[in-house]
Amino acid sequence: MTETTVTPERPLVVEEGETRPGFIGQNIPRKEDKRLVQGEGVFFDDIKRHEMGFVHFVRSPYAHARIKAVDVAKALELDGVYGTLTGDEVAILTDPFFELSTPPGAHIKDYALAVGKVRHVGDPVAAVVARTRDLARDAAELVEVEYEPLPLVLDGEQALADEVVLHDDAGSNTVWSGTFDWGDFEGAMAEADHVVKIERLHFDRFSSTPLECSGCLVEYNRGTGQWTIYGNHQMPGVGAIWMAPALRVGIDKLRFVSQDIGGGFGNKITLHPQFTACCLLARKLNRPVQWTEWRTDQHTANTHGNERTFLDVTVPVKADGTMLGFSVKAIDDCGAFPRYEPLGCIIWAQVTPGCYRWRNVRVDFTQVCTNKSPVAPNRGYSRMQHLWLTERIVDIVASELGLDPVEVRKKNYVKHEEFPYETPNGCIYDSGDYARCLDIALDLIGYDSLEERRRDAESRGKLFGIGIGSTLDSGTNNFGQSMILNPDLQFSGNNEGATVKLDIFGEVVVTLGTVPQGQGHATTTSQVVADILGCTPDDVNVRAGHDTYWNSTARRPTTSSSPRGRRASRAIPRLRFRSWRSARSSTRTTPGYRKTSTSR
Amino acid sequence: MDVKVTVNGETYERDVEPRKLLIHFLRDDLDLTGSHIGCDTGNCGACSVIVDGVLLKSCMMLAVQADGAKIETVEGLARDGELNGLQQAFSDHHALQCGYCTPGMLMSATALLRANPRPSEDEIRKGIQGNLCRCTGYVNIVDAIKAATE
Ligand code: FES
Ligand code: FES
Numbered sequence: 001m002t003e004t005t006v007t008p009e010r011p012l013v014v015e016e017g018e019t020r021p022g023f024i025g026q027n028i029p030r031k032e033d034k035r036l037v038q039g040e041g042v043f044f045d046d047i048k049r050h051e052m053g054f055v056h057f058v059r060s061p062y063a064h065a066r067i068k069a070v071d072v073a074k075a076l077e078l079d080g081v082y083g084t085l086t087g088d089e090v091a092i093l094t095d096p097f098f099e100l101s102t103p104p105g106a107h108i109k110d111y112a113l114a115v116g117k118v119r120h121v122g123d124p125v126a127a128v129v130a131r132t133r134d135l136a137r138d139a140a141e142l143v144e145v146e147y148e149p150l151p152l153v154l155d156g157e158q159a160l161a162d163e164v165v166l167h168d169d170a171g172s173n174t175v176w177s178g179t180f181d182w183g184d185f186e187g188a189m190a191e192a193d194h195v196v197k198i199e200r201l202h203f204d205r206f207s208s209t210p211l212e213c214s215g216c217l218v219e220y221n222r223g224t225g226q227w228t229i230y231g232n233h234q235m236p237g238v239g240a241i242w243m244a245p246a247l248r249v250g251i252d253k254l255r256f257v258s259q260d261i262g263g264g265f266g267n268k269i270t271l272h273p274q275f276t277a278c279c280l281l282a283r284k285l286n287r288p289v290q291w292t293e294w295r296t297d298q299h300t301a302n303t304h305g306n307e308r309t310f311l312d313v314t315v316p317v318k319a320d321g322t323m324l325g326f327s328v329k330a331i332d333d334c335g336a337f338p339r340y341e342p343l344g345c346i347i348w349a350q351v352t353p354g355c356y357r358w359r360n361v362r363v364d365f366t367q368v369c370t371n372k373s374p375v376a377p378n379r380g381y382s383r384m385q386h387l388w389l390t391e392r393i394v395d396i397v398a399s400e401l402g403l404d405p406v407e408v409r410k411k412n413y414v415k416h417e418e419f420p421y422e423t424p425n426g427c428i429y430d431s432g433d434y435a436r437c438l439d440i441a442l443d444l445i446g447y448d449s450l451e452e453r454r455r456d457a458e459s460r461g462k463l464f465g466i467g468i469g470s471t472l473d474s475g476t477n478n479f480g481q482s483m484i485l486n487p488d489l490q491f492s493g494n495n496e497g498a499t500v501k502l503d504i505f506g507e508v509v510v511t512l513g514t515v516p517q518g519q520g521h522a523t524t525t526s527q528v529v530a531d532i533l534g535c536t537p538d539d540v541n542v543r544a545g546h547d548t549y550w551n552s553t554a555r556r557p558t559t560s561s562s563p564r565g566r567r568a569s570r571a572i573p574r575l576r577f578r579s580w581r582s583a584r585s586s587t588r589t590t591p592g593y594r595k596t597s598t599s600r
Numbered sequence: 601m602d603v604k605v606t607v608n609g610e611t612y613e614r615d616v617e618p619r620k621l622l623i624h625f626l627r628d629d630l631d632l633t634g635s636h637i638g639c640d641t642g643n644c645g646a647c648s649v650i651v652d653g654v655l656l657k658s659c660m661m662l663a664v665q666a667d668g669a670k671i672e673t674v675e676g677l678a679r680d681g682e683l684n685g686l687q688q689a690f691s692d693h694h695a696l697q698c699g700y701c702t703p704g705m706l707m708s709a710t711a712l713l714r715a716n717p718r719p720s721e722d723e724i725r726k727g728i729q730g731n732l733c734r735c736t737g738y739v740n741i742v743d744a745i746k747a748a749t750e
Contacts, residue, residue: 033691036699037683037706039634039674046633134619211638211646211700211734262636262700263734295639518698518735 023527023537031522031542041260042545047217047230049288053082053129055278056136057291058143059301060118060125063154063371064166065147067116070126074142080131081139083285085277087113087125093280094246097272101342102486105175105367108167110337112246112276118147119166119336120373122301127277129289152371156309156333159368166336166369175338175367176345176485182352182424183360185316188324192316196397203385205307205333208378210517212262213293214271214302220282227279228255233271234264234515236548237496238340242272247279254279259545264517266378267303270339305378306344307333308385315393316360321401321408325360326393332367332385335374342367344375344382346484350474351383352425354390355434356412359424380473387471395468405468406442410435413470429472438470497551500529508533508540513551516544603667607632608676616663622656623647625663626673634674634703638732645731648704649673655711657730674703677710686710686748695744697735705731709745718749 035041072084096109109115114123126143130136153164159173166173189195216231233239236256244251261268274291281289293302311329318324334341345367352361394412398405413434414421421429442448450466457464482489496513503509510529514521522542530537604613607630614629626632626649635658638644647658650672677684683691686709696702705728712719712727719727724745725738733741 029691030694032699033696034683036696036702037674037687037690038678039632039703041699043633043636043700045637046627048628048631132617133624134617209734210698211644211732212636212698213638260700261698262638263698265734292637295641295644518696518700520697 023530026527028523028527028537030520031526031537032520032544036260043212043260043262044215044217044230044232044258045212045290045292049217049219049290052217052288052290053131053281053285054133054136055281055289055291056128056130056133056140057124057274057277057297058126058128058140058145059297060114060121060123060145060147062118062147062149063121064150064152064164065118066150067114067118067125068146068148069144070146071144072126072128074144075128075139078130078135078139078142080135082129082131082287083281084129084139084143085113085127085281085284087111087115090277090280091115094276095248097242097246097276097339099338099342100340100482100486100489101176101338101367104170104172105338105342106486107170108175108338108369109169110273110339112273112280117150119369120301120371122297122373123336124274124277124301127281129281129285129287133292154370154372156307156331156368156370157311159333159370160331160366166371173368173370175334175369176342177364177366178345178484180349180352180361180363180365180425182362183325185325185327185360185362188316188360189314191318192324193319194317194401196315196317196393196400198313198315198393198396199311201310201313201389201392203306203308203310203388205372205375206305206378207299207303208263208265208267208305209298210261210263210265210267213295213298214268214274215290215292216271216275216278217288217290218275218278218282219288220279220286222286224253225249226253226255227282228257229275229279230257231271231275232258232261232264232268232517233275234261234266234268234517236515236546237513238269239272239275240548243276243279246272246276254548256546256548258515258547261515261517264515266305266376266381267298268517270303270374270376272339301373303339303374303376303378304335304372306341306375306382306385308389309333310389313389313393315397317397317401319401321397321403321411323356323358323394323397323408323412325358325362326390327362327364328389329364330366330386330389332365333370333372333375334367335372336369337374338367338369339374340377341375342485343479343482344377346481347377347382348386349425349481349484350427351387351472352427353414353423354387355409355414355432355470355472356390356394357414357418358412361424383473384471387473388469391469391471406438406447409438409468409470413438427474432472434470434472438468498525499550503541506539508535509543510540511543511547511550513546515546601664601667603663605666605669605671607671608673618662618664620663622649622651622658622661622663622666625666626658626671629663632673632675635707636700636703638700638704643732644701644704645708645728646701646704648707648731650707650711653714655708672707672710674706677706686713686745689744689748690741693740693744693747695736695741701731701733701735705733705741709748712745713749719745721746 090113099106128139151164219228309331313328315326316324398408416433454464526537526540529540636646638646642660649658
């Protein structure tokens with residue numbers, strides 16, 4: 001093989017008393033790069049099928065409106081148009097996607113296309129399939145939709161009033177609400193020398209915006225009733241459990257395949273509505289259909305990151321700046337459909353105290369729908385909004401008490417000697433030295449000279465801001481947590497399978513269930529496997545990408561690194577039993593053995 | 601309309617719709633899928649190619665306008681599977697993650713280094729200002745281009 005030959009420097013303890021050089025933790029060249037720098041990646045839009053049709057969605061120009069009529073006749077008259085799909089058909093052919101939340105959110109009816117009503121600008125109302133991308137776009141313009149505009153609700157606080165309700169079936173804009181109460185907040189208030197109150201803080205909507213837009217190529221096999229979806233859904237395992245029941249088939253009828261994905265960041269986790277529409281079209285038209293989202297559509301109507309309003313923040317503080325806890329009313333705005341988002345109502349709790357030692361935390365959390373495009377678990381998902389709150393609290397406390405924000409942080413950080421540290425809600429922070437990290441960061445940015453630079457900027461009529469944020473994040477997720485949200489939820493999120501096998505020339509072949517979007521899974525996995533089998537990463541071919549045929553289902557990227565390694569390592573003992581080394585040496589002496597030229 | 605182009609030394613002749621973009625022609629008609637599409641407004645640079653020696657965003661040109669042109673794309677950079685210095689530098693300096701922006705970055709850097717073989721950091725940054733990367737950030741990309749000049 002041509003890649004990666006490195007000599008391990010760091011010894012790896014294999015069995016007690018036995019050490020050998022290890023590859024984990026070493027900087028080795030990425031296995032992915034060679035093909036990617038030659039333009040030899042395989043992204044979904046690179047895949048073609050004979051006679052495939054291109055899909056274009058007709059989208060709502062209104063944020064909230066009743067759909068009075070959809071007429072596709074003119075579009076169908078256009079030469080080269082293969083067919084259409086409307087919300088009325090979707091309502092007959094599918095069931096609504098299941099909702100994660102308990103009521104009222106559980107009663108929301110969410111389909112692949114808008115049924116009866118549009119609830120955000122860009123809400124897809126119909127889909128057109130044609131011979132070329134441009135023709136599909138032309139035809140989409142010929143679809144006539146009659147709308148009756150309705151009043152809007154665009155703000156989380158306003159949504160709580162339920163004066164305008166998005167989902168009549170739910171009867172309320174509230175998706176889920178719950179109170180989290182840890183420690184003794186009243187006790188902390190009684191103990192406090194000061195109580196700092198913050199009326200309102202707002203974390204804005206955002207988007208991580210991967211460079212590759214969303215999309216898929218879908219084929220339907222009439223004989224087996226199976227769909228193959230070459231797409232960039234970054235969590236097909238969850239996509240499948242949404243799509244299959246909606247399509248009234250078993251999960252086995254949906255095969256998701258991906259190799260390279262051009263960034264995901266969470267924006268590609270809730271593609272099930274569009275993919276379901278493509279499945280219906282592939283079956284209806286009996287031809288492969290391809291949907292590539294246009295960037296303008298991505299900005300308008302693909303998923304964004306949650307917006308969160310924090311009201312009545314109350315922070316009991318001692319005179320020396322020790323913070324005893326906080327209480328807050330959080331209103332999370334998930335846009336028009338909650339989809340994955342009820343999980344955001346609880347996921348922040350993985351980092352309840354942020355980096356701080358406060359023990360008394362009360363969060364009254366409500367998620368609501370508004371007439372904006374739906375959100376999805378964008379990067380840093382749910383924890384980020386919460387950690388932003390903790391950092392704002394620290395700065396405001398420091399400012400109100402006339403204290404140095406750096407000192408307030410250091411005073412309240414979990415101390416190095418306290419690790420492993422159990423948070424008020426029972427999470428374990430394994431290790432850290434936050435005060436030292438902050439010192440290093442301040443040193444690196446020349447914190448001591450910032451005031452001077454601020455004055456200098458001022459003298460030139462400019463403003464120079466200084467902000468500090470110290471956050472931590474959970475390295476992996478336990479989706480068992482989802483049962484806090486809904487005790488009946490059968491949803492673990494941990495359902496990938498890795499396989500490790502020995503190939504004909506003695507090379508080790510690994511398949512992973514993960515859906516990489518640039519994280520270098522092939523490289524890191526080869527390091528883990530090499531260390532366990534006592535070979536080199538060169539000897540390990542990691543099959544890039546995901547295929548539900550081999551790997552069941554998948555999970556999210558920010559959290560995949562450690563479980564991935566563990567899954568691959570669990571797959572190994574049986575193979576090791578067969579002794580990689582002896583197999584390898586026998587193939588080396590086999591006449592006709594030659595090295596394979598690549599380790600894809 | 602009939603379009604005849606040379607791409608990476610190979611001649612292609614196809615009948616194309618007059619409104620077809622050069623990037624769609626390369627990707628869909630010629631199956632040269634190395635150049636990517638990241639936007640519909642000419643902002644991202646993922647589709648950058650060199651047409652008759654000039655760096656261009658191929659989503660901003662019609663295929664018919666390229667008739668008779670000599671086009672260079674990412675597929676033409678390596679020789680017999682051996683990466684060129686710039687490609688190798690991208691790998692060595694961890695200048696890519698998902699690799700979606702990479703073909704465009706490489707073509708912009710190629711054009712830059714031809715015009716200016718020893719660019720300063722500022723000049724490198726200007727040279728790739730039409731290319732967006734959403735994963736890696738630009739520090740490593742700039743480092744890689746700098747390393748390729750050494
Ligand atoms: S595709 Fe974005 S600039 Fe061409
Ligand atoms: S590496 Fe993903 S966009 Fe640049």
